[in-house]
Amino acid sequence: MKQTENTKSFWNLIKLTPVHYVLLVALVIIILSLLSVIKLELVINGLVMGSIIAMASMGLTLVYGNLKFAHMAHGDFMTLSAYIVLFILTVPFHYIGMRSTGLGPFTFGYPLLIAIPFVVLVTASIAIGLDRIIYRRLRNRGSNSVILAMCSLGVAIAGRGIVQTIWGGDIEQFPRLSKLYYQLPMDVRIPPDAIFIAGVVLISTFSLHLFLTRTKMGKAMRATADNTELAKVTGINTELVIRWTWALSGGFAAIAGVLLAVFQAQLLPSMGWSFLIPLFAAVILGGIGNPYGAVIGAMIVGISGEVSTQWINPTYKPVIAFAILIIMLLLRPQGILGTRD
Amino acid sequence: MNLLNVKNTSSGYGDTEILHGVSLNVGEGELVTVIGPNGSGKSTLMKTVVGILRSTTGQIIFRDKDISVIPTEIIVRNGISYVPQANNVFPSLSITENLEMGAFIKSGNPSKRISEVLELFPDLVDRGKDKAKYLSGGQRQMLALARALMLDPSLLLLDEPTAGLAPMMINAVFEKIQLINSSGVAILLIEQNAREALKISNRAYVLAAGQNQLEGNGEDLLNDPEVARLYLGGQE
Numbered sequence: 001m002k003q004t005e006n007t008k009s010f011w012n013l014i015k016l017t018p019v020h021y022v023l024l025v026a027l028v029i030i031i032l033s034l035l036s037v038i039k040l041e042l043v044i045n046g047l048v049m050g051s052i053i054a055m056a057s058m059g060l061t062l063v064y065g066n067l068k069f070a071h072m073a074h075g076d077f078m079t080l081s082a083y084i085v086l087f088i089l090t091v092p093f094h095y096i097g098m099r100s101t102g103l104g105p106f107t108f109g110y111p112l113l114i115a116i117p118f119v120v121l122v123t124a125s126i127a128i129g130l131d132r133i134i135y136r137r138l139r140n141r142g143s144n145s146v147i148l149a150m151c152s153l154g155v156a157i158a159g160r161g162i163v164q165t166i167w168g169g170d171i172e173q174f175p176r177l178s179k180l181y182y183q184l185p186m187d188v189r190i191p192p193d194a195i196f197i198a199g200v201v202l203i204s205t206f207s208l209h210l211f212l213t214r215t216k217m218g219k220a221m222r223a224t225a226d227n228t229e230l231a232k233v234t235g236i237n238t239e240l241v242i243r244w245t246w247a248l249s250g251g252f253a254a255i256a257g258v259l260l261a262v263f264q265a266q267l268l269p270s271m272g273w274s275f276l277i278p279l280f281a282a283v284i285l286g287g288i289g290n291p292y293g294a295v296i297g298a299m300i301v302g303i304s305g306e307v308s309t310q311w312i313n314p315t316y317k318p319v320i321a322f323a324i325l326i327i328m329l330l331l332r333p334q335g336i337l338g339t340r341d
Numbered sequence: 342m343n344l345l346n347v348k349n350t351s352s353g354y355g356d357t358e359i360l361h362g363v364s365l366n367v368g369e370g371e372l373v374t375v376i377g378p379n380g381s382g383k384s385t386l387m388k389t390v391v392g393i394l395r396s397t398t399g400q401i402i403f404r405d406k407d408i409s410v411i412p413t414e415i416i417v418r419n420g421i422s423y424v425p426q427a428n429n430v431f432p433s434l435s436i437t438e439n440l441e442m443g444a445f446i447k448s449g450n451p452s453k454r455i456s457e458v459l460e461l462f463p464d465l466v467d468r469g470k471d472k473a474k475y476l477s478g479g480q481r482q483m484l485a486l487a488r489a490l491m492l493d494p495s496l497l498l499l500d501e502p503t504a505g506l507a508p509m510m511i512n513a514v515f516e517k518i519q520l521i522n523s524s525g526v527a528i529l530l531i532e533q534n535a536r537e538a539l540k541i542s543n544r545a546y547v548l549a550a551g552q553n554q555l556e557g558n559g560e561d562l563l564n565d566p567e568v569a570r571l572y573l574g575g576q577e
Contacts, residue, residue, distance in 0.1 A: 048526065216445070223442045226431040232390055233425065235417035235446040235492065 020297060027107045029303065033186070048194040048263060050302025051201035056256035056275065057282040057294040058208060065225035067135070067243045068273030069148035074158035074279060075085045077250055081123045082162050082174075082267050083259050089175055095175030101177035105192035106175060107309030108262055116258055120211030122202045122249040127245050127250025130155060136242075156273065163269045173266040180219055197259045205256060205295055208248070212291070225289055277318055278305065281325040287338025296336055299323065344369050344496055344527050345390070345421075350409070352389040359385040361551045362399065366550040367529050368543075372522045374559065376535040376572055377548035384426065386548070387498050390529075391423040392416045403496070418446050422489035422559060425533075426473035426500040429485035432474035435557075436465055439473050439484055451491065456492050461520060477509035486517060496527045503534050515541060523566030535573050539563040547572060 031041040057079055063071045067267045089111055098111040108257040138148055171281065192322075212218040215307040217240075224231040225239045231238050258274070261267055286293025300323055306319045328335065359382045367373045375383050375474040387392045390401055392413035401409040408416050417423075431439050440458065444451035459466050462483050468476075473484060478491040480501055489497055499518065503511040511534060519541050522528050531536035539545055542559035547568060555568060562568050 047540050132370060195527055216441070219438050219441060223431045223434055223438075227428055229393065230425065230428060230431065231442070232413045233417065233423045234488065235392065236442060237445075274524050287346055 022299075024301065025303075027294075038307050039310055041163040042184050042192055042310055043187060043303055044194065046161075046303030046306030047299065048197050049306055050299035051198050052256050052259050052263060053275070053282050053302050054295040054298035055201050055204060055259060056253050057279045057286075057298050057310055058205065058291045059252035059256075060279050060285070061283045061289055061294040062221070062225075062245050064251045064283065066221060066228075066242060067139070067148070067227075069145040069152070070280070071157035072149060072153040072276065073130075073159055073251075074249070074253055075274070075276040076156045076163075077123055077127065077253035078275060079163055079267075079269060079272035080126070080159055081119045081254035081257040082169055082261040082271065083172075084119050084122060085112070085115045085261065085269055086167075086172060086174060092199065100175040105179055105182075106196055107191075107193055107265070108174075108180050112262070115257065119258060120254045123254035124247040124250040124258075125300070127253075131242065131246045136239075146205070148224055160273060167267075168256065168268070174261045174265050174267060176265050178260075189314050193262055197263060200255060200259060204252065206273050208252075208291060211248075217241070221245060236319070267280060274318070277325070278302070278321040281321040284325055284335055285328050287335030290335070290337045293335055293337035342369060342405065343367065344371075345529065346384070346402040348399075348400045348402065350386075350389060350396045350401060352385060352394050352396045352405040352544050354385075354394070356398065359551050360389065360396075363548065363551065363553055364399075365480065365546050365553070365556070367527050369495070369541045370522070370525050370527050372518070372528045372541060374530045374532055374542040375548055376532060376534075376562075377554070381548045382551040384500055385512040385546055385551075387423065388532060390416075391421060391498060397500065402546060414446070417492065420492070420495040421498065422492055422494035422496070423498040424485045424489045424500065426502075426504055428484040430476070430488065431482050433472060435470050435472055436476075436484060439470040439488050440491055441462055443488035447492065450496065455491070458487050459475070461490070461517065463489050474544065479506050480511065480514060482510070483517065484515055486514075486521070490521065490526075494526060496529065497521065499528060499530045502531055503537075511537070529567065536563065559560050564566065 028039070029043055032038045033043060056074065058069060060074045063074070092113045093100060099107070099128065100109045100111050101107060103109045112172070134151060135148060138151060172255050179192055183189055213223055218239050220231070221238060221244060222232070222234045222237050228238060231241070257272060260271060264271070278301050283294050283298035285297030285300055301321050304324060305320045308317065308320045342368040347365045349362045349364055351358055351360050351362055351402065363382065363386055365373070365375070375386065377383055385394060388492060389396050391406065392411065396409045398405050398527070398571065399409070403416070403419060403421060408419065431442060436456065440449050440455045441511050444454060464480060465484060465487060475482065476484060486502065505516065505553070517535055518528060518530065530538055539559040539562055545557065545559050545562050546553060547555040548564065557565070564571065
């Protein structure tokens with residue numbers, strides 16, 4: 001008994017919380033920037049990109065945690081929601097005379113703030129609907145995770161096909177009005193949109209944290225991710241938990257899609273699909289199924305991708321995400337916050 | 342009156358049938374033990390009662406209602422709590438959260454029930470915020486029992502609650518089982534420590550090869566030389 005106590009306190013001592021990891025990474029980055037090894041502006045860009053990756057990967061990791069399969073259509077949830085917002089801004093809102101650009105220091109207009117909650121609801125409903133029509137049937141039939149993942153790949157391709165059929169395969173411009181960047185010391189320029197993006201992601205992450213730790217459904221979601229069979233025999237309505245998981249996952253992917261559209265200022269039918277590698281890299285890096293890990297993983301993927309452009313051609317950015325993914329799988333397959341059991 | 346009545350039930354995994362027409366019953370407030378060699382279908386029986394596995398023949402009657410066709414979560418709602426043999430707590434949830442999940446189907450604040458249940462498990466009282474993964478095997482078993490009691494069940498199914506525990510913990514778990522039973526909760530218990538289990542049981546069943554072999558009250562089976570030779574480790 002005594003030995004158990006000792007072991008426990010030892011692990012408690014060296015147990016790093018997510019906050020420790022964030023501080024550690026931040027410290028390294030600050031030191032490197034002060035030594036002028038890396039450009040701080042690229043780090044800031046990386047943080048913005050990381051925020052968007054975090055937004056989507058939190059949903060992806062929740063789905064993995066509760067349903068135990070890699071949802072390949074997650075990127076296409078992002079694409080679809082970006083296009084839906086584009087439609088809302090350029091057709092109905094434009095028709096009734098709402099100006100879609102230039103709210104304060106931002107490139108976008110206030111109609112975007114109305115469109116976001118709407119598209120969150122739509123994408124969440126699509127996610128729940130997809131589960132009802134496709135994934136739940138496979139689940140009830142006892143299909144394994146590979147079948148489910150392959151099926152979601154089909155959904156991804158179909159989703160992109162639908163976007164291409166409706167909007168065509170060309171690049172669409174997101175409505176925007178160019179605005180001045182904030183000029184900071186150390187030659188750092190921040191686009192005001194980046195502040196908006198970071199703010200939205202911070203609020204969403206904090207809300208998710210409160211949901212998972214303070215509400216009955218959030219706790220049930222964590223319990224189901226821990227052990228689905230035990231959750232069932234405890235009386236937890238796991239189908240309801242799964243619906244909530246899809247709703248959150250779809251909603252978060254929708255926000256991520258819109259933020260990506262705002263940040264990149266243009267839309268492509270493959271924008272979400274090509275985002276899938278950074279998403280999975282972030283999820284695996286943080287520890288599959290752990291939303292806090294996903295945020296940390298996303299920041300690492302986002303920052304290293306952007307900072308790498310200081311030395312290598314930006315076209316190779318996805319290679320960095322791939323490399324991180326492979327290195328992590330080799331060295332610590334359970335991820336930063338994952339546990340082996 | 343019988344609380345649970347398993348009638349001629351067969352079940353198994355996929356196409357493999359493990360239980361071949363097993364029958365047993367548990368009365369109100371009774372402590373009934375099922376013993377038998379490994380692979381005799383004891384755990385399968387329990388999983389079938391709670392609806393994780395589906396019976397292919399027979400009926401499972403709980404409080405005059407056939408529960409063999411209803412989902413697990415509704416069975417739990419009707420007053421049956423089940424503690425699986427392994428992985429019976431949520432490791433990343435705190436002790437308090439584990440107990441809250443035990444009361445998931447109840448509306449309202451569960452804190453009153455949590456303190457009631459914790460009176461039975463004083464070791465867990467001050468550790469509410471600790472994650473279950475940091476608990477020892479015995480403490481996990483206690484937490485699993487506590488979680489199962491959150492719903493104030495009328496029947497508790499315990500699948501080898503002492504498996505893998507140190508001798509001191511085994512006694513502690515048996516004491517808790519008796520204590521819970523004396524509060525009026527009927528218990529269906531599967532045990533490898535057959536001698537100790539039979540000592541505290543009202544009645545017991547011997548299961549082998551997925552079929553009923555013997556039944557009787559605990560003391561009688563304990564003193565039966567045939568049972569002792571075959572199922573209690575050969576001691577007279």
